[in-house]
Amino acid sequence: MSSGTFDVVIVGNGSIGLSTAIALADEQPDASVAVVGPSARVYAATPAAGAMLGCFGEITAAGVASPYGRRKFELAKTARGYWPAWFERLGVAPDSVLTTRETVVLLNSVGYSEVDSGNFVAIERELRDANEPFSEIDVNDIKWIDPDSNFRPLRALHLPNEGAVDSGALLDALTAAAEQRGVTFIDATATALRAANGRIQGVDVAGGTISGGTVVVAAGAASGPLIQSVPELAYRVPMVVAGGGVSVLAQVGDQSVPPYVLRTPNRAFACGLHVVPRKNGTVYVGATNDVYFEPQTDWELADLIFLTDGAIRQVRRDLNHAKIQHIGLGNRPMSIDGWPLIGPTSVDNLWILTGTYRDGLHQSPMLATDLARRISGKEGVVDLSEFRPEREPINPVDxxxxxxxxxxxxxxxxxxxxxxxxxxxxxxxxxxxxxxxxxxxxxxxxxxxxxxxxxxxxxxxxxxxxxxxxxxxxxxxxxxx
Missing domain, CATH: 1.10.3230 (Hypothetical protein yqbg)
Known part of the structure; x- marks a missing residue:
């Protein structure tokens, strides 16, 4: 389909775009809703994501030291509460999508003390301050790991309330739920937004225009060129860049998986090394992070070597002989100031939901619910005013x-x-x-x-x-x- 008219057009078919379509269809059952995005999801983050439902495990000392980072952390905590009801709305059993409900955060001997130790201490402090269930466990009692002795863990925190989902299973569940609600899927790449007289009109795709009374840009790292195609927004909404990452899905010889997410604190401009259990005896190993100023479709071999060598040495030595099932390439959407872009714009009926970086999948039920309510003229469920899309770049530090x-x-x-x-x-x-x-x-x-x-x-x-x-x-x- 290269043309058509809908009440709402959502650009982006990742976890956020699909979740928003579902939430809007529930809020406005009589509205026609379309999701525009290529089925291959070339630039997406979700298919390559570890899909950790991370909150406390994502904490950094620098992040919680700023008011914006603190607010982002509070949103992550709130987002956790949306998942049980969200699984129910999707009509799936939680365990059909969840791969674990627990996380173990490792402080190992390979990292830089000022980053790894600082972030580990910040995680522990915030857990205590929030009265969050956790325990420090003896590193010798951590299941599944077998690291090189030079890279062994020194401390470990068990977080019983932070798990992970299978990103592929989640996308399948979201797609099915959207189809059940009558959402139209348009297998096309949006090339520009079409606006006139201060009002959104639709989205250009190859060979035509998809007209929409309301348009939501939720195209992840590919959102930037779309936003900049509207002259009055080009320099009033922070540029969207791509946090490019490589991940690997592998199967060890005995087809065992850890009973929890195994991860380090965030470090080295990235989300830390993490191994996440998946279905059918496979594990997800992730992930690298390099910022690019346009979404990428390929990465250097050095990224893959860095990732796999770290997993083999720091987590389990026989990953050296694991069979590769899939190599994931993804683009995390990041604004140039590092903070989310969520809400309406000065162009009537044009909304933006991107820039979520590493938090998008985890927060997608909450963000979709909030945006759908606001688009429908209702009160939102969380205060996202700090992260309104039309703003000067945020400077939380000097x-x-x-x-x-x-x-x-x-x-x-x-x-x-x-x-x-x-x-x-x-x-x-x-x-x-x-x-x-x-x-x-x-x-x-x-x-x-x-x-x-x-x-x-x-x-x-x-x-x-x-x-x-x-x-x-x-x-x-x-x-x-």
């Missing part, structure tokens, strides 16, 4: 603080690799890195301070990309002042 953080994570990349360098070199590398990142921030010539992941990728990308983002920030400032 230059000195972000420099501290980006240098720590740069060093963490080396420690996780793991590097073998002269004892004097880490300090030298830290000083050189800080100088380089500081010069980069100054060169960008703006008070907008990008998050560490973006700064690191810009520094690696070189002059052409730096100049592009420099021009982008100038245009953003002009649009707001």
């Amino acid at each position: 230059k000195s603080t972000v420099l501290d953080d980006v240098v720590r994570h740069t060093l963490a990349c080396g420690h996780e690799d793991p590097w073998r360098v002269d004892p004097d070199w880490p300090g030298f590398i830290a000083n050189v890195s800080r100088t380089a990142y500081s010069a980069l921030i100054d060169r960008l010539g703006t008070d907008y301070i990008a998050p560490p992941e973006v700064l690191h990728s810009l520094l690696m990308a070189g002059d052409t990309e730096i100049s592009r983002i420099q021009d982008y920030y100038k245009a953003v400032y002009a649009a707001w002042h």
Whole structure:
């Protein structure tokens, strides 16, 4: 289908887009709802996701130290409560989608103490402050693991209320539930939004236009070009970039799986190493993270080597002989300021739901419920005002603080690799890195301070990309002042 008219058009067929379609169909049973997206999901995050329902396990010391990070954490806690009823709405038994209900967070000997230990302590502190059930367990009692002795865990926290879902099974359940509600699926890639006189009209696809009274952009990392196709929003909604990641689905020789998610704290610009049980004797190993300024369809072999070597050495040595079932490539949607983009815009009936980065799948039932209610003229279920899409880039920290953080994570990349360098070199590398990142921030010539992941990728990308983002920030400032 290259044309058609619907009451609501949702651009994006990942977990967030499908969940929003279901929630809208429930709120407005008589409305016609269409989901636009290629069936191959080329740029999506969900098919390659570990799909951890992470909350406390996702905590970082730097994150909860800022008011925006604290708010994001509170939203993650709230989102946990939506899953039981959501499974019921989907008409599935929870255990048909869940692969485990538990997580063990590992602090191992390979990481950088200022990142790994700092985040581990922050996780433990927040668990205690929230009176959340957890326990510290003897590392010798952790089931399934068999790491290299040089990479062994030093401490471990058992979180009985944080599990994971099978992302493929979830997408199947979401698709079936949407079809049962009469949602129309359009196998096409949206190329632009169509708006006139301050009002959304529809979505352009190859060979035609899908008209819609309301349009929701929930296309993940592919949302950026769509938003920028509307001139009045191009520099008033933060740019969407892609947190590209590689994952592996594998089967060990005895086809055993851990009874829980095994993960490290977030580190080295990424979501930490994690092994997640899946169905049929397979395990998910994830995941790398590199920020790109356009969604990617392929990655370097170095990413796969880094990931698998870490899993073999840090978690279970016989993963070295595991049979690869699938290699996942995904793009996490991240705004250039690092915070979600959720809500209405100044273009009438145009809504945005993206920029959720690593939290989208976990929060999808809550976010979909909230947006569907607001689109239907009702009160939302959570306060998302801090993350309204039309805003200047958020600056939760100053230059000195972000420099501290980006240098720590740069060093963490080396420690996780793991590097073998002269004892004097880490300090030298830290000083050189800080100088380089500081010069980069100054060169960008703006008070907008990008998050560490973006700064690191810009520094690696070189002059052409730096100049592009420099021009982008100038245009953003002009649009707001």
